[in-house]
Amino acid sequence: MQETLEDFFKALRGSDLDVSLTDGIEAGRALSIVGVADREVLRHALGATLAKSLDDRIVFDACFDRFFSYDLFRKASGRTNDPNAMEVKTSESQDVRHEEESAPRVGKGQCAGAGGGGGAQGLADMLLKNDQAALIKSMNEAARQVGVTDIWFFTQKGQYIQKIQEQMGLKDLNQLINGLAGNPQAAGRVTNLKLARRRLFEEVRNFVEKQLAMYGTAPTKRLHDEYLQSQKLSNIEQRDFQRMHEIVRKLAKRLAVIHSKKKKQETRGQLDFRKTMRRNVAFDGVLFETYWRTKVIERAKVIAICDVSGSVRNYARFLLLFLYSLTEFMAKIRSFAFTNTLVEVTDVFDDMPVNQAVDKVMKEVGGSGTDYGQMFRDVEDRLMSKIDKRTTVLILGDARNNHGEPQADVMRLLHQRAKRVIWLNPEPRAFWGLGDSEMKRYAPHCHIVKECNTLKHLERTMDDLLRVSTAAV
Amino acid sequence: MKSLYEHRFNSVDAVQRECASVKYIASRQIATTVYLAFNLQKPILIEGPAGVGKTELAKAMSEILQVQLIRMQCYEGLDESKALYEWKYGKQLLYTQLLKDKLSELMEGAKGLAQSIERLHSHDDLFFSEHFLEPRPLFKALHEDTGCVLLIDEIDKSDQEFEAFLLEVLSDFQVSIPELGTISARVKPLVILTSNNTREMSDALKRRCLHLYIPFPDAKLERQILETRVPGLSDTLRRELVAFIQSVRTLDLKKQPSVSETIDWARVLLLLSAEHLSVDLVRDTLNTFLKFEEDIAVASEQIVGMLDKAREEAALAHARNA
Known part of the structure; x- marks a missing residue:
């Protein structure tokens, strides 16, 4: 679960929500207390520890939905089209995620390194059988292997799509298709495989786009902000006005905080002796009531x-x-x-x-x-x-x-x-x-x-x- | 009274159930946060519009856990002498006056100033002991043998200096008093802070707390709340009332009616023994849940339309339940 959680933090940071180390630890503890059995409870538990304001919470919810959603490879799985599929799938997919964590890391090697017939056969089988869980598992592992969480810009999309497919055994699949191509008996199988390859590409592209949306938003935004800050105000275009407003607002707020100090500040421990003497004349000069010095701060x-x-x-x-x-x-x-x-x-x-x-x-x-x-x-x-x-x-x-x-x-x-x-x-x-x-x-x-x-x-x-x-x- | 942590919550559902048993209807989110706060022993920072039950939650928790509720209302200018402790200056002075004779007895036979002071020293810091300490809410909360629920209400009204001062209390549950040293909590209290968001809290404070935002409840939850809080109300009236309030909240108002206002209105309607909402009835009682003249003006223009809609929705809700 640790790695999933870390990826999730990364996704949150990518969505412009700061997750500090202590927040991360707290979230981990929260997770160990509530467990992963109930999606809503998990959401609220992580939300309470990671989101620190209402705005954060909105970002968090969006990110949570995106991160823990597993609708990939679903369109193809026409057989499991009962209406409850969605609910089942979310809980199921968490199990998948869970298993994947606990399972020894052999799958990776098989898919990628072992190459030969095994990988291709594996991928081809998975695609033809429409084994959704296995495909997702394989894709997630491939994604982790190539470090998709580091994606920043949309220009990197193609590169990552290619890398993930290769990691899942695309090369072998291609070889398999080429090998069968000359064989007239296997024509149907070839068409099916080609179709499957096409679908694989689509799904991986989908997946990578989602990852980009999750991990790439904040860095791009930050870069854009930096650009806005150093550009001459006269060169900035109308469409950035909203963003500028946010940046300027932050500035103005900092200024305002200084001015919003309270009007009077009691300097604790400094006796206003004259006032005290005057007020305590009634008590025969015994200083029953004390008066402390105050400092008046004016609001500008x-x-x-x-x-x-x-x-x-x-x-x-x-x-x-x-x-x-x-x-x-x-x-x-x-x-x-x-x-x-x-x-x-x-x-x-x-x-x-x-x-x-x-x-x-x-x-x-x-x-x-x-x-x-x-x-x-x-x-x-x-x-x-x-x-x-x-x-x-x-x-x-x-x-x-x-x-x-x-x-x-x-x-x-x-x-x-x-x-x-x-x-x-x-x-x-x-x-x-x-x-x-x-x-x-x-x-x-x-x-x-x-x-x-x-x-x-x-x-x-x-x-x-x-x-x-x-x-x- | 038993200790705070003798109580056990088995699960989030258990929290929800026990809250319901003290007439506090907690949403899943509230229950989860409370469950976590209890198990992680962290404070909860609750935000949300006025009157959605932020303070009520603290009261409910103290009832469930059967410990004392210590409440500290924050306001501008609140400082540690009002929040933590103060020396009972008057008492100190009174005692020195009364004990003058005793003091001269004590001093008898002492030669010179140095010896007198020496002798006084041997009697300790008598006047700066806990006898002369006036405990304020924070101190009391830390000193409670059985633990307590500490409610720090409307923290956003306090000054930033005070917020900084709270950090030590919230993260380590201890405070430093110069004359007495560091005082740690006997049993860590369950701390609940509420904020109406009049100003942004510092990151340091937020980091030490679990964050919980309580929005206006949805129709279903609000009906449940009314059911437990105003039990005498008839089913149809409750549905109509909730649907009406829900549509009032969509208007552009200065202050939107929250749960406490809904409850107030329900009580009023109960007193008037109404069976159905009618235009006149609503118009006459509008001021129970709208507190600004402008708001009342805005709402009264649209009573008829909203009432029709409310009836429709109430019927729909009824059909769904059946």
Whole structure:
């Protein structure tokens, strides 16, 4: 059973569910307690030890069904087509699996190494007799022999199909067919064998595809994620938006966790002596009631302003995406978008799912004719009174102002009033200040200025932010 | 009271049966997890919507195992002085005041400060012994001679610091108290944590627990639950009621009615001695299972349609049973 379990862990990891060593041990212990007699109990037992959240559990259930299903070679077995076949088969196949584990490893040698007549005869017999259990057993052994659990990409499919078939004795089967081909008496047998060979191929292909789905999902996904993270945000295509959302969400969540600390922290063991003395005057100065020092932690207020104009069109979606994710996790955040005048979008973000919200903002606020000057005037008129030393101002934009008045003095005021001013610019640093970019003028009035056009940048910026915010507490 | 682990569950079915005997209808999944938790001696982390019987499970377990249930409600700001132990400062102070005479007696004949302190030392850390320790739920749970069921309710409401603090308790069933040293559980308690998922629990905590998600029950299970919890209800009404609640859950509501609300509603209907669900009856009693004004507005628009559907399904369920 050990090997089956290990393969199952591998399949789970392949489906993007982390199975740690201790989880594995626990699952093994759970298995030894409940046994394999009841499929549902087994499922719940493994699920309780391996899946750690509802999302995990869904992944787990899907993987469990795929891993412990044995519908291969079934279509052919027309004789056992009673309606109960399915239930019987699942329990039966587990026995098969079980037997296979306990059985001494001779089958492998016979099928593959022993070659000659034995292997071919074996395979041919199995196919002609439609011996489902034996075929599955043989295929599983062959699969293990060639290490199908290492399959990662669909390009490896053909190679594995071939390898497994060979391991099961395809060569000998071919020889057998070729040998009989000249013999007119065996014509029927040859046709049957050819048909069987065809079916074998189909089944093995089916099997390998399933294995790929099981073991290959996570590595491919990981590779894709890595690609997404290092690509310029402007180059990422629409269809990856959902995936990006997930990645960005994770980032935003990490940021939010820092901010979600409780407001007051009791520093245990530090007596607030003055308070204690004052309160205990009533007891003749005997200190009956004690008061402990507390530390007040403020929840940061965040004002986020995002440029959605034409010049940053390609980035705007992702900046908005990031903003959206932030609003999901932080309570006190107000989001604004602008092309020229400032528009509050907090409510849109609160009410709509991400795709709709981003589309709506892009449609209603986006456009051409960026005017940072107007935006800053709006900030001064409408927001300045709300900005105090607890507020963090986050500006996302390229600072391309169409040669308009930059209103840099508003930035200076912001810098003085706010706790932090952070500017994330999607343009490379080298372009700042070139053409109509006013970045060089704004930059001195920011606490943090970063180039930010890939997810990696975003992540690094977040790390910096977190470090600053923890230090500031 | 007998010890926790004198009780034996022979199989998953046995768990299910014994739960039923204390009027808790456990699904196969719940029973399996409990069976494992009991045998592996691991805590269970239960997630799920409010009111599906997360806390109830702990109560049922304590009843089955015939041990005490120690409950710790988590909230923001909960710290170890409220969860684990606290020194009875007032009592300590009172004792020193009362024992002043005794102390001067004790000190009699001592020359100088050094000698007095020496003498005090020979009397131990009297004031930091268990006499002056106020045990809180966690401490009590570890100290219980017969073991107990420890329910840590709504762990998601507590702070992350507290969650980290719990790790030692959950994995080794021991706690460290600076003045007393490490205290290990006399009998490992059966620990049940519940979470409403207002925030994600840390991986470290999850790894130490068996995970159990309790969803809303399906119609069949819900009928069974009603049957044991509100026995006076007629068969037809029960079927209609469950079918109706099930279809209410498909609506887009702020707070979906869960099992506890179903039970409440059933009790109300029983009090009103209703035989069938009618539009007026439902409209008048809607507030027993919907707790938000908006939800009631949404649901009351569709009562007629849902009621028809519920009747149909109830009839279908009846036919299937027969």
